[in-house]
Amino acid sequence: MERLEEELTCAICYDIFEEPRVLPCSHTFCRVCLQDLLQPSYAFPSRRCLTCPACRAVVPIPAAGPQELPLNFALKAVIEKWQQEERARAEERARAGTEAGAGAGAGAEAGTCRAHPQQPLNIYCLKDRQLVCGQCLTIGEHHGHPIDDLQSAYRKAREASGKLLEELMGKCCSEVFSCSERLQQQKAQCQSTLQSDREAVLRYFKELGDTLEHKKEALLTALDELDSQISEKFDPLIKDAEKLKVEETELKELHLAVQKEQSPLLFLEKLDRLQQRLRALTQQQLPNAEPVEIHPRMETLLQDTWSKTEIGQVHKIHTPKLHLTGKSQCSGKQTGAAAVWAALTEPNVIVLILVVVVSLWHMETSAGALLTPLTDLSQFLGRIYRDCCRYLHDTVEELCYTSTLPKEFCRRILP
Template sequence: MDHLEDELTCAICYSIFEDPRVLPCSHTFCRACVQGLVQPSPECAAGRHLSCPSCRARVDIPAAGPQALPINFALKAVIDKCQQEHRAGARAGAGAGAGTCRAHPRQPLNIYCLQDKQLVCGQCLTVGKHRGHPIDDLQSAYRKAREALGQLLEELTDKSEVSLCAERLQQHKAQCQSALESDREAVWKYFDELDNALGHKKAVVLSALDELSSSISEEFDALIEEVEKLKLEESELKELHSAVQKEESPLLFLEKLEGLQQRLHALKQKRLPDTEPVEIRPRMENLIKYVWSKTAIGQVHKLPTPQFQLMRRSKGYSDSVLGSEPADPRSVAVVVITFLLILWLKEIPPALMPAPLADLREFMLRLYEDSCIYLYNTVRELCHTSDALRKWCRFPT
C-alpha cells in the first residue's frame, strides 16, 4: 500500500480517501471534503457550485448535494483491498512495535495526541485530522497518566460527593422509617386504648341493662305469680259453681252455696296489681342515635353510664324525647308568644272576660299544663343521661 499512497490520498485532506466522489472534471475527492468546498451560486440552477482544487474548473453541485455525485467505485475497491492487507499485516506483526499510520502508511506512529488519546504520525499533525492538537511523547504521557491514576485513586478513597449523598439519603430514609414506625406504634396504641374504652363502656352499659333485666323480673315475676294464683282460684270457683248447681240435696246445696259465696267475696276483696304501662328510661336506642353518635370518638370513655329505671308513663310524655328533631326557629317563636299570652291571660279574672276570650283562656291554660308536663318529663329524661345534671335533679319515683 506504501507505493500507492499518493494515488490513494485526497488532495484536500491529505488522508486516505473516504467515500470518494468523482467530479464532472474527472477529479476525485472525499465526499466530506467536497461538501466543505460547496458555495452558494445564484447563477446555478441548483443554487450551489464549487471550484475543483486540482483544475479550478467550475462544477455545479446537484440539488441533493455531494452525495448525489457518482462514487469512484474503482478507487474505493483499491482502498478497501489495501486496508485489508494492511490490517492483516498489522495483526501478523503485532507486538513488534507501534506500527505505521493507517492514513499515512509509511509514517511511524511515534507521537501521542493528547486530545484524541491515540498515537499519530507527523503528517497527521501537519496536514491530517490531528493538525493543531496538543501532543506529547508516549512515555511522558504514560508517566503523567500513571500519576493522574494515583490521584484519582486518592479521590475515590476520600469521601466523595457521591458517597456523602448516599449517606445523606440513607439517613433521610432511616429518619422516615423511624417516623413511620413511631406513627404505626401511635396508631396501635390509640386504637388499642379506643378498643379498651369501647369494650369497657360496652360492658358497663350491658351490665346496667342486665341489672335492669333483673329488676324487671323482680318487679313483674311476683305480680304475675300472684295473678296466676288468682286465675287458678277463679277456675276452682267456676268448678265449684258447677258442682253446686248439680247438688240435689237442699241442705248440701245451701251449705256449698254459702262456701262459694264466701270464697267469691274473698276473691273480689283481693286487689289486682297495677297494670298501667311502664317504660324504661332512658332508652339506649335514643341515646345512641341522638347523643352518643354525635360524641367525638376520643371522648367515648367520658360518656356517663345511664341510670336505667322503670317508670310509669306520664301523661303527655313522648317516647322520642331525645329523638326529636331540632326545633324550627319559627316554632320556638310561636311557643314563646303562646307562653307570654298564657301568662297574660292568667292575670285576668275570668269574670272580666268576654265568653270567647274566657274559652280561649281555658284552652291556653290546658295547653300550658300539658307543656309543663312535657318539659318535666324531658328534664327528667336528661337527668337520667347526664352525670353533671343528675346530682341537681330531685324527682319523686
C-alpha cells in the first residue's frame, strides 16, 4: 500500500497528484506545481519553459500555460480509485474505533445485521462487496455468494490494486501517450503545411507588389521627364510674357503721371517717351507656343492595357515614351500623306515639270548630236527626281510636326 502511495505522489510537492499533467519528456507533475516552475523562454518568444525536476530536461510550455499539457487520464483514474478505497478504509477504521470505545449494548447494535437482529456482521461477501451475517449466507439474499474474511479480502484487494496500477501505468498509459504523440504530430504536420502556404502567399504578393511598385515608379518617372520638357518649353515664354505685363503696368503708371503733369514742356517730353515705349510694346511680337497634346495619355494606357492584362503578365508591360505633339498631328500619317498628294497635284507643280522638260528639249545642240541632249535630259531629270524626293521627305516630316498646309509645301518646292 505504501508503494502505491509513493507512485501516486508528486515529486515536487510530495502530495497526491492534483490534475496530473504530462511533460514532453513523459514525466508527470501537478498542474499547480508546473505553474510555479515556469520561466521565460528566449528560444520560444511566444512560450515559456521549465526544467523537468526528474530528468533536468528543458521543455517548452504552451503560451496558455500547463493547462494545455495533456492530462494523465490513466493516473487520474488510479488516484480516484485509491482515494475511494482510502475513504472507505477511513470510515471502516472510524466505525471500528467507535465500536471498541462504546458500551457492549451499543457495540452489538452497531455491528449487527439489519435483516437478522442480534447477528454480527463478521463475513465479507465478495459478490456484493459488503459485510454480512451467517444467516444472510445460509437463508438470506446472499445465499451461495462467494465469501471471505474481511482482512483477507483487504490484503487481496491491496495486492490487486498494485497490479492494477502497474497495468494502467504500462499498457494503458503507453497507448494514451502514443495517441497524444500521434495527434500532436498530425497537428504539427498540418501547421507546417499551413505555414508553407502562408509563406507562399506572402512571397507571391511581395513579388507582385514589388513589380507593381517598379512599374508605378517607371510611369511616374516618365511623367516627371515630360513635366521637365513642358517646363523647358513654356517657362521662357511665360517669362517673356511676364516682362510684357510689367512693361504694360509701367506704361499705365507713366500715363497717369503724364496726365498729372502741369508743366507744358515736361508734359510734351513725357508724352513723347510714353508714345515711343508704347510703339515699342505694340511692335514687339507676343510669345506664342503651338498648342500641344500629351501622347500617349496615361489614363488611356491604364484602361486599354493595364486593365486588360492578367496579373501574371504585368511585368511584361513596357513603359511608354511620353512626348508632346501638336494638336494638328493627331490626324496621323494619313492626313500628312493626303497633304503631300494634294501638293503634288497642284497646277503650279505640274507646270514647273513641263517647263523644265520643254526647256531641256529646245536646248542648243548640234543636229548630229541628238543623243547628247537626251543624256543630259536623263541626268537632269535624275537630279530633279532626287531633289524632289529629298524635299518630299523633309516636307512630310515638317507637316507631321509643324502642321503646315499643302500650299506652304508648294511654296517650298517652287523657287
